[in-house]
Amino acid sequence: MKLTRLASVAAACLIAMTATVFGPVRNVHAQTVGALVDVEGVRENALVGYGIVVGLAGSGDGTQAKYTTQSLANMLKQFGTRLPENVNLRSRNAAAVMVSATFPPGYRRGQTIDVTVSSLGDAKSLRGGTLLMTPLRAADGDVYALAQGNLVIPGLNAQGRSGSSVTINTPTTGRIPKGATIEREVATDFAETPSVRLNLKRPDFQTASRIVDAINQALGGEVASTADATSVDVAAPQGPSQRVAFVAKLRALKVGQTEVAPRIVFNSRTGTVVISQGVTVKPAVVSHGALKVTIAEGTAVSQPNEFARGTTVAAPVSEIDVSQRGGNAFQWKSGASLQAIVDTINRTGATPDDLMAILQALSEAGALTGELVVI
Structure with a gap:
C-alpha cells in the first residue's frame, strides 16, 4: 500500500481502487433444510x-x-x-x-x-x-x-x-x-393436507431447486416439487405421529453446495456497516467531499442614546463559516479485497456515514460485486 500526500484539492478524499476481479466470489457452504425453510401451518402468533x-x-x-x-x-x-x-x-x-x-x-x-x-x-x-x-x-x-x-x-x-x-x-x-x-388453541391444518409446504426464508430459485433435489435423493422418487422460488411441496404421510417424524427428518436433511451471494448491509439509523466475505471491488475512482458548514445564530440589540426619541430594536445576526479539508490519495495493489480498502479508509478517520456514501456510489457505478442492502 502506497500513501501519497497531495496538495489542497476541492474534493476531500480521492480513492483509486485497482483491484482486479476475475468473477463474482460467492460463499459456498452446506446447510440443513430446517435452516432454510419454515413449515407452513407451524408458526408463532x-x-x-x-x-x-x-x-x-x-x-x-x-x-x-x-x-x-x-x-x-x-x-x-x-x-x-x-x-x-x-x-x-x-x-x-x-x-x-x-x-x-x-x-x-x-x-x-x-x-x-x-x-x-x-x-x-x-x-x-x-x-x-x-x-x-x-x-x-x-x-x-x-x-x-x-x-x-x-x-x-x-x-x-x-x-x-x-x-x-x-x-x-x-x-x-x-x-x-x-x-x-x-386458554384457547390456535387451529392449524398441518395434519390435514396431503402434502407439507416448506416456505423458503429467503426466496431463491437455486435454493428451492437444491432443496427439491436433496429431498428426492434422500427419500427416493418424486416426492418433492416446486413451482416457484418461494416454496417446496412434499408429499407426506397422513398419520399425525408419522407426519411429525417425517417433517423432523426433512428438516435434518443436508442441502449441498448452497451458494449465497455476498452482501453489504447498511443500517441507516445507527450507521452500522456489515460486509460479508467475498465482496470485492472492480477498478474505480471515487472522490468523496467533506464539506463542513457552521451556522451560529445570535441577536444584536440597537438602543437609541439618552436624548433621542427612538426605540430599542433587536435584530437577528447569523454567522456562517464554510470549511473543507484537504485530501489523501490511496493506491492498492492488484487483487486487494474490499476489506483492505475499508481498513485504509478507517485509518484516515472517516466516519461510518462517509463509508456508506462511498460504497453506495461504488454500487451505483457497478464497481461492487456484492449486493447492497439498506435497512
Whole structure:
C-alpha cells in the first residue's frame, strides 16, 4: 500500500481502487433444510391486551391519564363497588399498561408463556407492581390467553426532593416469566393436507431447486416439487405421529453446495456497516467531499442614546463559516479485497456515514460485486 500526500484539492478524499476481479466470489457452504425453510401451518402468533398494574409505590399514572382512572372505576364496578359521580378517583399506585406475548406453534390449553408489560401513560416506574388478570387477543379479536402476575423490572428510577433524578435502563417496561396461561388453541391444518409446504426464508430459485433435489435423493422418487422460488411441496404421510417424524427428518436433511451471494448491509439509523466475505471491488475512482458548514445564530440589540426619541430594536445576526479539508490519495495493489480498502479508509478517520456514501456510489457505478442492502 502506497500513501501519497497531495496538495489542497476541492474534493476531500480521492480513492483509486485497482483491484482486479476475475468473477463474482460467492460463499459456498452446506446447510440443513430446517435452516432454510419454515413449515407452513407451524408458526408463532402475536397476542396483545390492555391491563392495569397495581401496587406501585406512588410511581403510577398521574391525573392526565384519564383512561387509567376510568379503567379503575370500571374494575371496581365489577366487584360491586360503585363510586359517587362527583368523586375524582386518583391513584398513583396504578398504571395502565399494554401486555404483549408470542403464542408458540402447537401450544395447548394450560401451558404458560412469557409476557412483556409496557406502560401506556406517564408512570415513572412499574417496579414492585402486579399485573391484574388481562385477556390477550390475537389478530382475529378472540382471547387466547390470560395474563397475570408480578413484574420483573430490569430498570431503576430514583428522584430527590430537589428534582434531580437518575434512570437506569427502562423502568416502565418489564416481563412476567410464565405469566400467561393458554386458554384457547390456535387451529392449524398441518395434519390435514396431503402434502407439507416448506416456505423458503429467503426466496431463491437455486435454493428451492437444491432443496427439491436433496429431498428426492434422500427419500427416493418424486416426492418433492416446486413451482416457484418461494416454496417446496412434499408429499407426506397422513398419520399425525408419522407426519411429525417425517417433517423432523426433512428438516435434518443436508442441502449441498448452497451458494449465497455476498452482501453489504447498511443500517441507516445507527450507521452500522456489515460486509460479508467475498465482496470485492472492480477498478474505480471515487472522490468523496467533506464539506463542513457552521451556522451560529445570535441577536444584536440597537438602543437609541439618552436624548433621542427612538426605540430599542433587536435584530437577528447569523454567522456562517464554510470549511473543507484537504485530501489523501490511496493506491492498492492488484487483487486487494474490499476489506483492505475499508481498513485504509478507517485509518484516515472517516466516519461510518462517509463509508456508506462511498460504497453506495461504488454500487451505483457497478464497481461492487456484492449486493447492497439498506435497512
